[in-house]
Amino acid sequence: MTDTTRTTQVAIxxxxxxxxxxxxxxxxxxxTDTILFEKAELTSGSTWHAAGQIAHAVGSRLAGWINKTSIETYKRVEKETGQSIGWHEVGGFRIATTDDEVDWMKSIMGVGRLLDLPMELVGPEEVAAxxxxxxxxxxxxxxxxFKDGHIDPSSVTMALAAATRASGAKIERHNQVTGASRKGDMWLLKTEKGDVLAEHVVIAAGSYANQVGEWFGLKIPSVSCLxxxxxxxxxxxxxxxxxxxVMRDNSFGGYIRQEQKSGLIGIYEGHVCPTxxxxxxxxPWAAENELFEADYDSIGDFLMVALEKMPVLAxxxxKRVVRGAITHTPDGGMLVGPSGAPNVWLSCGSSIGLAWGGGAGxxxxxxxxHGEAEINTRGFDPRRYGNFATDHFIVERTKDEFMRRHDTPCPGKQFESLRPLNRHPLxxxxxxxxxxxxxxxxxxRPRYFGEVGEVEPLGWGHQAWHKNATAEAKATREAAGVIDLCxxxxxxxxxKDAGALLNRLSANKLPAxxxxxxxxxxLTEKGRFETEITIWRIDEDRYFTGSPIARAAPDFAWIKSHICDGEDVQMVNLSHDWGMLALSGPASRTILKELTDADLTKAAFPWLSGQEIKVAGISCYALRVSFVGELGWELHAPLEHICALYDALFAAGEKHGLVDLGSYAxxxxxxxxxxxxSGELTTDVGPLDVGLDRFVVTEGRDFLGQAALMSRDPSWELFYCELHADGIDIHGGEPVLLNGKPVGLTTSGGYGYTVGKSLGWLFVRKGTPQAGLSVQILDQQYPVSVHANSIFDPQNARPRSDD
Known part of the structure; x- marks a missing residue:
């Protein structure tokens, strides 16, 4: 660093x-105190060679909102600057040639209804017209x-740059950042034109993000695919x-549109992903405006189908083939948000940069x-990947994502590559x-139990496994079930400061x-959900927490980041070394009594308490809690003992009707x-928005986010409902309608196998009447009834049972 070191609030x-x-x-x-560093010319990485489509017909509210926001942003910039963005608002068709694809089209219509995107479900005659x-x-x-289309990549980028420069922000072309290090509370960036101190850094480096991330101690899960x-x-x-x-058709894995007076055909091969x-x-740093030789052997079969679809091109x-590198991630979602390193943010891993850029920005x-976004950000939070995301996983799973890009996303569909990636002893x-x-x-994790080697059937309606899940749920309600939650x-x-740490982070009081x-x-500083955990107070200065496995890495890092200097707090992440079996059902106490000397009576082991006990000679953390609303215990133990614990439970429980329970049941x-x-506890809402007031205790306390939470009047509320439909359930993300107009969306749902009802959660605008609501599923409206209490055991007597 020299005396001429510059400073900026944000370096991009x-x-x-x-x-x-x-x-x-x-x-x-x-x-506006920002500097964007580009080693060559703007757009010279992947942006310049993008085809530039932006679609409204997408499969999720999040994707639709991002694309809609991008279009609105670009059009506004063109109007404000007078600089053309090269926007072609030609609309498009997304084609269905199979029954599953037809259902997907119907599902997409719900996204359009939620976001007020003009679209229609049409037949072949309208396509031909x-x-x-x-x-x-x-x-x-x-x-x-009708209101989507395609855009010129360079024109829109230059228009945005012009608007940004006019605000006083700086863009430095031909100035490569060559390294970074932490200096106090700032980041010291080494550039070809001198050192720069930045309070914040945004990594928007596209195909260069991997090596840029290493400067900040980050592994960025992004792969360049051709x-x-x-x-x-x-x-x-x-x-x-x-x-x-613009025509989009999964039968050839791509799109066809007009490029001036020529045809343009884009293909995502379904059998290979060149990287x-x-x-x-x-x-490599020297790469600039890079293109690669066409591989007709790879795309030939798909190209032939595309030409059959549009014979006028055959x-x-x-006259031109563009084969360029585009970044993809293992799950297909971009990486936007905090990286995990202090004040380092990501805006990369984008496979549809023009469609996503404005919304992602x-x-x-x-x-x-502002510390928050107006939409749930979990789907592209860079911290969503855990320790399982090795270099090998990132590359191979991303290839899988690329090849499945034009698969029909039926509910329950998952990637198959590298599986089982991690298999615990059970x-x-x-x-x-x-x-x-x-x-x-x-x-x-088991979804259900069927025949050995069975392949799960997929689709929007009830599938054959519905009867399996019904049997598992009924047996658990009648006797007992155990689910693998390892x-x-x-x-x-x-x-000695562990309690103080957790107390100032939690909206609820700690166990007394x-x-x-x-x-x-x-909660976040803005009073929105960061995460949900259970806290067991083992002893005076000793606590045990549990939460969903997808939150293991971000929750651990987030809690640890709030330990103050000088505090006596130690944290151990047991998530990869310990497992958990959840035993639930009216016979669970009877089964467990045969395996332990611990007193399991209600007086000695009450509901919402925990003890360190031995079960079949194995030391366990036993917590009396059940997420299925039954008498039950969570049994936490080191993974090396989980098989013995499982075998002991079934040895004792078989005569009492113990069954395996899958995640569907x-x-x-x-x-x-x-x-x-998790569908209800998203980053854009807080406890008071979703009816969790009883878990917010403010008197005599000052927890993170308290002021923001209590000063905000919730504008949404959560309804628990019964869906009146046969053979289909709420999945989440469907429109909630009142008199045919959207008033909210579903967050999650499922079939209540032991009550014979389809159930769901509705997130609606505050003040929405409970009567007259419906949910749009597969382009049909189904009425719902709102219930004030749970359908099953509304008095909550079964978890407290002393039988």
């Missing part, structure tokens, strides 16, 4: 659409959109007619400036009993007595009890 590394859009949105929020050159013989349905699109010679039939809509610059190295020559700017036992697994945070976040927090436990919500029983889960 990368001058593609993601970096420039982020800088623009920061300026919109008043942060909209694009007379497209073959519709096998078309069953399509979603037609994508083709081809531009044909001029199409005579395109002359003297309006531009065609370059694999992590951890990333793209006899033409190909807004989310990032809102998060940085895996083989459960597989031998017919467990059909789902993956969660790199671990396998994939579970478990922390032990000790030290040794051995007791409470449900606690940890578990979720249905959760819904019968009206318990909230």
């Amino acid at each position: 590394i990368g001058g593609g659409i993601m970096g420039v859009a982020a800088q623009f949105q920061l300026a919109e929020n008043g942060w 909209g694009n007379p050159f497209y073959k519709v013989d096998d078309v069953k349905a399509a979603v037609r959109t 994508h083709h699109y081809l531009v044909t010679d001029t199409v005579p039939e395109f002359l003297d007619r309006p531009e065609l809509p 370059v610059w694999e992590m951890p190295k990333g793209a 006899e033409l020559g190909i 807004k989310v990032l700017a809102d998060w940085m400036v 895996y083989n036992r459960l597989a031998a009993k017919g467990a059909v697994f789902g993956e969660i945070a790199g671990w396998e 994939a579970f976040a478990q922390f032990e927090i000790t030290g 007595k040794h051995g007791r436990m409470t449900l606690n919500h940890l 578990f979720n249905g029983m959760r819904m019968e009890k009206a318990y909230r889960a």
Whole structure:
């Protein structure tokens, strides 16, 4: 560092659409003391060669909101600056040729209804009318959109840059950042034109993000995959007619649109994913405006189908092939938000940069400036990956994501690559009993129990496994069930200041007595949900916490980051070394009594308490709690003892009717009890928005987010409902309607197998009447009845049972 070291509030590394859009949105929020560093020219990484489509017909509210926000941002910038963005608002068709795809189209219509995106569900006749050159013989349905289209990558980026410069922010081209280090509370960046001290850093480096992340101690799960699109010679039939809509069709894994008076065909191969610059190295610094040789052997079969779909292009020559690197992530979602390193933010891993850039920039700017975004950010929070995300996993799973990009996303569909990635000791036992697994945070968990080797059928309606889940749930309610929850976040927090730490982070009080436990919500400074954990007070200065396994890494880091200098607090993450079996049902006490000398009576071991006991000679943390609303215990123990514990439970429990319980039945029983889960506890709301007032204790306390929480009048509320439909359930993200107009959305749902009702949670605007509501599922409206209390055991007598 020299005497001429410059300082800035925010340094942005990368001058593609993601970096420039982020800088623009920061300026919109008043942060103009920013410098964007680009080693070459703006857009010279991947942005310049993008095809530029932006779609309204997408599968989730989050994706739809991002794309809508991007279009609105770009059009506003064009109007304000007078600089063209190259926007072609031609609309589009998303084609369905199978029954599952038709259901997906119907599901997409719900996204359009939620976000007020103009679209229609149409048949082959309307497709042919909209694009007379497209073959519709096998078309069953399509979603037609009207206000989306495609954009010129360089034009829109330059327009954003012009608006940003006008605000006083700085853009430095041909100034490469070459390294970074921590200096006090700032980051010292080494650049080709001198040192810069920055309070915040945004990594928007695209294919270079891997090596940039290493400067900050980060592993950024982003892989550069090669994508083709081809531009044909001029199409005579395109002359003297309006531009065609964008066509998206899974049958060839891509899209077709008009490029001036030529055709443009983009393909995502479904059988292979060519990658370059694999992590951890990333793209070479010398790479600039890089393109790669076309591989017709790879795309040939898909290209032939595309040409059959649009025969007017079949006899033409190909005048240009673009095969460039585009970043993808293992789950397909971009990386936007805090990285985990202090004041280092990500805006990268974007496979649809033009569609996502404007919306991602807004989310990032809102998060940085205001501490929150207006929409749930969990889906692209960079901290969502845990320790399972090794370099090998990141590359191979990202290849899988690329190849499945044009698969139909039926409910329950998951990636298959590298599975089972992590198998705990029970895996083989459960597989031998017919467990059909789902993956969660790199671990396998039974969804239901069927035949050995059974493949789960998928679809929007009830599937064949419905009867299996029904049997598991009923047996648990009548006798007992045990579910493998070895994939579970478990922390032990000790030290004389451990209680003070947890108390100032939690909206609820800590357990007052040794051995007791409470449900606690940890909030952001803005009073929104950071996470939900159970806290068991083992002893005076010793606590044990439990939460979903997907939150293991971010929760541990977040709690640890709030330990003050000089505090006596130690944290141990047991999540990968310990497992948990949840035993529930009216026979659970009888079963457990045969395996322990501990007094399990209600007086000695009350509900919402825990003890260190031995079960079948194995030392366990036994917590008397049940997420299915039954008498039950969670049994936490080191993984090396889980098999012996499981075998002992079944040896004692078989004669009492003990069964294996899968996650589908578990979720249905959760819904019968009206318990909230992650779908309800999102980053854009807090406890008072979702009816969890009883878990907020303010008197005599000052917890993180308290002032913001108590000063905000909730504008939303949560309804528990029964869906009146046969053979279909709420999945989450569907529109809630009143007199045909959207008033909210569903957050989660499932079938209540032991009450014979389809149940769900509705997030609606405050003041919405409870009568007359419906939910739109697969483009049909189904009425709902709102219930004030849980359908099953509203008095909550069964968990407290002393029988």
